[in-house]
Amino acid sequence: MENKKRSFPIPDLSPRLKEVSRFVRDGACVADVGTDHAYLPIYLLKKGVARYAVATDVREGPLVHTRDNVEFYQVPEKVAIYRTDGLVGIEKYSPDDIMICGMGGELILRIVTECEYTRRSGVRLLLQPMSSFAELREGLGKSGYSIEKESLVRDGHMIYQVLVCVYTGEKSEFSPAELLLGPENIREKNKLFVEYASIYLRKLERKIDSKGNAGYDVSDDRKLAEEIRNILKTC
Numbered sequence: 001m002e003n004k005k006r007s008f009p010i011p012d013l014s015p016r017l018k019e020v021s022r023f024v025r026d027g028a029c030v031a032d033v034g035t036d037h038a039y040l041p042i043y044l045l046k047k048g049v050a051r052y053a054v055a056t057d058v059r060e061g062p063l064v065h066t067r068d069n070v071e072f073y074q075v076p077e078k079v080a081i082y083r084t085d086g087l088v089g090i091e092k093y094s095p096d097d098i099m100i101c102g103m104g105g106e107l108i109l110r111i112v113t114e115c116e117y118t119r120r121s122g123v124r125l126l127l128q129p130m131s132s133f134a135e136l137r138e139g140l141g142k143s144g145y146s147i148e149k150e151s152l153v154r155d156g157h158m159i160y161q162v163l164v165c166v167y168t169g170e171k172s173e174f175s176p177a178e179l180l181l182g183p184e185n186i187r188e189k190n191k192l193f194v195e196y197a198s199i200y201l202r203k204l205e206r207k208i209d210s211k212g213n214a215g216y217d218v219s220d221d222r223k224l225a226e227e228i229r230n231i232l233k234t235c
């Protein structure tokens, strides 16, 4: 008879979360904020990349999945699970790499900036926003977090952004295109970036047409479109 409690060796991670996992340092204690299913920390533990994980969520429902999956993949002694808003209480576990994925950029910004621990030396933030990229980068730059690396990843029909940040205390400002597309993505200009920026530009041009026809001021949108066109010319 099939054993329903049979454990699988490793969760099948989506390309989006696999991309985030690439930036975790060997031997790190990781925190996964808004963990839901906890696939990312379980994957990192099973792969031998992370030594310990903290999985948190603001809601009890997702933490039920977290506990089930941690049992199923047989890593309960390596994962601390607790319910909290953002990073409240995280300092108790001293994580090295903090992952915040699958949330809006403004929520991620609030979670990061409200937590003093994120400003500790050696702490790295791996952020995967679903929206509000400009608000996230602007807020991080103003608050003294610097963007060390960025990447783009295709997952199904979508292209997702990943940011790797650390607190330096030095404030940064970005141009409108940098806020949206990422200064490091623009610097690297890889193939996926060209596709991503071109899709964004086409949408922006349609928006300029319809807003312009309706009599709205589109001067900022026009400037942004021009900046993106100039970036694409250098790719």
Ligand SMILES: C[S@@+](CC[C@H](N)C(=O)[O-])C[C@H]1O[C@@H](n2cnc3c(N)ncnc32)[C@H](O)[C@@H]1O
Residues within 6 Å of the ligand: 017, 033, 034, 035, 036, 037, 056, 057, 058, 059, 062, 084, 085, 086, 087, 100, 101, 102, 103, 107, 111
């Ligand atoms: C869309 S899921 C993303 C799950 C996983 N991180 C991923 O990327 O696949 C968002 C999760 O964040 C949790 N969440 C929302 N606001 C939160 C907050 N302020 N603090 C912690 N978790 C939060 C939700 O309960 C939900 O489980």
